Amino acid sequence: MKSSKNKRLINKRNPRRNRQIIGGAFLFAVVAIFLLFIFRFSYIVASGKIDDQNLTKKAEALYQDDSVLKANRGTIFDAMGNPIAEDSTSYSIYAVIDHRYTGSNDKKLYVTDKNKVATVLSQYLPMSKKDILKTLNPQNKKTFQVEFGTAGQGLSLAIKQEIENHNLRGVYFTETPARLYPNGTFASHQIGLAQQSTTSKAGTSTTALTGVMGIEKSYNKILSGTNGVKQVKKDSYGYQLPNTKVKQKAAKNGSDVYLTIDSRLQSYLETLLTKAQTKYDAKGFNAILMNPKTGQILAASQRPTFNPQTGASLGSFWRDTLTEDAYEPGSVMKVFTLASIIDAGKYPPNSYYTSGQVQVGGSTIHDWNTTGWGSIPYAQAFPRSSNVGFVHLEQILGEKEWLEYIKKFKFLQSTNSGLSGESSGSIQFKSASDQAITSFGQGINVTAMQMMQGYSAIANDGKEMKPQIIDKVVNPTTGKTTKYKPVTVGHPVKKSTTKQVLKDMQDVVYKNYGTGAVYKIPGYRIAAKTGTAQISTANGGGYLTGDNNYIFSVVGMAPAKNPQYVLYITMKQPQNMTESPEKILSEIFNPMMKRALEYNQGKTTKTDQATMPKISGEAVNDSVSTLTKAQLKPVQIGTGNTVVQQLPQAGEKVLSNQHVFVMTNGAMTMPDMTGWSKSDVLKFAEITGKSVKISGTGYVTKQDLAAKSLLDSTKEITVTLQP
Incomplete structure (x- = not known):
């Protein structure tokens, strides 16, 4: 016991030995840490990475400034080279009110004179001075900046410059890429709309215009082009480093798209549709004017529509009803039934039948004139628009051959006109009554564009043309032009057949028993067919009732002997039907067709x-x-x-x-x-x-x-x- 105690006392009295032990341990720790640093540093040097981060790229990013060179979106032109949609810039105004926002030498960059700002802005914005002051003095005192709602958005360059001339401290503008639609409401659903969209890549956000409907959407890739990039080596102060080069990849601007639309005719059609819509308050209008020799669409529009420049009336109605809506066309379908039975050599124009009503498969089918016209020849069934007569003609032709002609005219498939979201249509063709009603345009669903494609065959000697709205695409950089040539999709009927059909379509207008006398145009011969189609109920269990719950329509071809134009108009459920459906449609059809015919003859016309x-x-x-x-x-x-x-x-x-x-x-x-x-x-x-x-x-x-x-x-x- 005593010996052990003495040993401990000796150790305590030997501090030199203790220091040696502690020093040795410390030296060992330092050497170990040093070796660890050497190993870590060697690894970083060898791999160029730390925590899976590439140091070379990090260093480059620190001293390299990458900026996006934005590609210009291509312009959409009409047939005469007038811009319909083009790139533009709009401005939004805002004001910084936070007193901490200062520059060098404590320069005040916030609003210092709110009364002056309110006075000046009230001269350029649709806001009172009182409301502007209220905006500049928000309840939240920590607010950094304020905006002025819709009144401060979409400002033109001219208004921006006028405000800037007043040198208002604390007032700033943001620049936004925009799409300019100089014609306003102008084939809006067909041309479509491009809106801002933001994409992020490698930590960089880029704002660009993207097509969201119409041609802007379906040709978005062609119109968009490809952004470029500019790389510059800079020091910590933002200056380019000496002996370094600027690396630049030029932007490739989007291509320009030229349409077949004639602005003179399109603008007039918009005017006529607006006038009719205002007067008769229909739930829908469709109108298409086409050159049947080429299939080129010269004018096309719909109601409801919207103004792409302001976005007014767009709401949730994004459908292009000319291609996306499939509907039962009604009696305008009789053009194809008549052409089919004539082409098949089975048409008996001089044979008689009893009009009024007919029994088919347990169902009774009526004429629009429920009492009929007595016993009449089949030659009158078309101009009188007799459903009963066409049921008999379908039975004479035979359901199998009739269905074959429907397919020959390219119904039940998309026309691939170049507009997005095009429907294929459908048909109900199982029972005898189903087959019978397709002869007068019920039980079959079509699109307006399919009808135009089919009508081209009647107006073009049996040669059916694909509807075409794109004329050419031009690359502005290389000048390369891609021309879209007219496309023939079939020959459903013979030339002799179409001559007979055009003759019968003239009877609709010029015979005293025809349903289309209102479509006469002085100085021109018109071939036409009228239509009235029932509208299915929401559950598909029947049809709506009431005088205005129909799709009323007319198709016309002129000049009748050798048509240069086909005009097809539909009107759905007019709410203020103060005139007959034929009279309402004639207020669009007659002036529109006359304007086209006069242009074709090189005549100038007085316009309202x-x-x-x-x-x-x-x-x-x-x-x-x-x-x-x-x-x-x-x-x-x-x-x-x-x-x-x-x-x-x-x-x-x-x-x-x-x-x-x-x-x-x-x-x-x-x-x-x-x-x-x-x-x-x-x-x-x-x-x-x-x-x-x-x-x-x-x-x-x-x-x-x-x-x-x-x-x-x-x-x-x-x-x-x-x-």
Whole structure:
């Protein structure tokens, strides 16, 4: 015990030995750590990586500045080289109000004079000074920046420059790539729409325009082009490093797409459809004008439609009804039934049948004139549009041969016209009654484009042409042109057959018992066929009832002897049917076909159209005078003295005596809407951004907000329409 105790005391009294032990341990630890660093460093040097991160690339990224060289989106042109859709730039305004936002030498980069900013902006934005000040003083005191809603978006370069001239501290703009549609409502669903989309790659976000419907979508890859890149070696201050080169891969701009659409005819068709839609408030219109010799679409549109420039009326209705909607065509289908039985050599024009009604497979089929016309020859079945007569003709032809002709005319398959989302259609052909009703356009679903393709065969000596809306694609860099030639898709009937069908189509217009006398055009011979198709109920268990619950239609070919044009128009469920369906459709068909025929002969025509002048940025009094001289009706919204927005946009085609909306600076005010159409009310809602509840059909007779009242705090306006 004593010896052990003495040993411990000796150790405690020997600090030198203790230091040696501790020093040795410390030296060992240092050497171990040093060796570990050497090993780690050697590994990094050898592999060039740390934590699976490539150090070489990290270093390059630190000193290398990569910038995207954006490709220009191709322009869409009409047949005469006028731009329909082209790249543009719009601007949005915002204001920084955070006092911590300063520059070098503590320069104030935030709004320092809110009263001045509000005063100036109220001259260029459709907002009152009071509302702008309210925006500049948000309840949340920590707000960094504020925006001005729709009033501060989509500003033109001219308005941006005007505001910048006032040198407002703290007021800034963002630049946004945009697509310019200078014609406004112009084959909108067919041309389509390109909108901003953002993609991320390697940590870099790129904003570009992407087609989301119509030709903009189906030809998006061709129109988009390919972005380039610019690489520059820079120091920590952002300057290019000496003895380094700029690496650049040029952008490849998108190709330009040229259409077959004739702007003169297209603009006129839009005018006529707008006029008819305003007057008769139909749930839908389709209209297509085609050159049957080539299949080229010269004009095409639909209702409902929208303005791609403003996005007004787009809503959730994205369908191109010319290609995506399959419907029962009604009696305009009799053109193909007649052509089929004539071509098969089984047509008995001089034989008689009893009109009125017929029993088929346990079902009774009636003529539109339920009492019929007694015993009449089959030659009258077509001009009288007798369903009973065509049931008998289908039975004479035979269901098997009739179905073969349906397929020869290329129904039940897409036309592949170049427009996206095209439907193939369908047919119900099992029972005898199913087969019978297809002879007059029920029980078979078609698209408007399929009908046009089939009609081309009748107007083109039996040679059926594929509908064509793209004329050519031109690469702006190389100049390479890809021409889209007319495509023949078949020869369903003989030339002699088409001559007989065209003769019978003239009987529709010129015989005293024909259903299409209203489609006569003085100086021109017209071949036509009318149609009235029932509309299936939502559950498909029957058809809607009521005088207006039909799809009314007309197809016309002119000149009848050798047609240069085919015009097909449908109208679905007019809500304000103050005229007969034939009369309503003739208000579109006759002037449209006449305009096309006159152009074909090189004639100039007087038009009731005008081109919307540019009035934005002008004095209100001067603008009102300009519009009045142009035979337009200005509607002033606001108490200011300068025009800050206009609708329609400058350059758009407008009707004489059409309402033009003039938005002034300062507070917005309510106009007197008495006598306005539904279309005018919707345009008012578009330019003001106000919610408008519309009750009834026809024209405005009542509004719940008095004229000249301020719109600033109004949430919803209710207007009542009556026929």
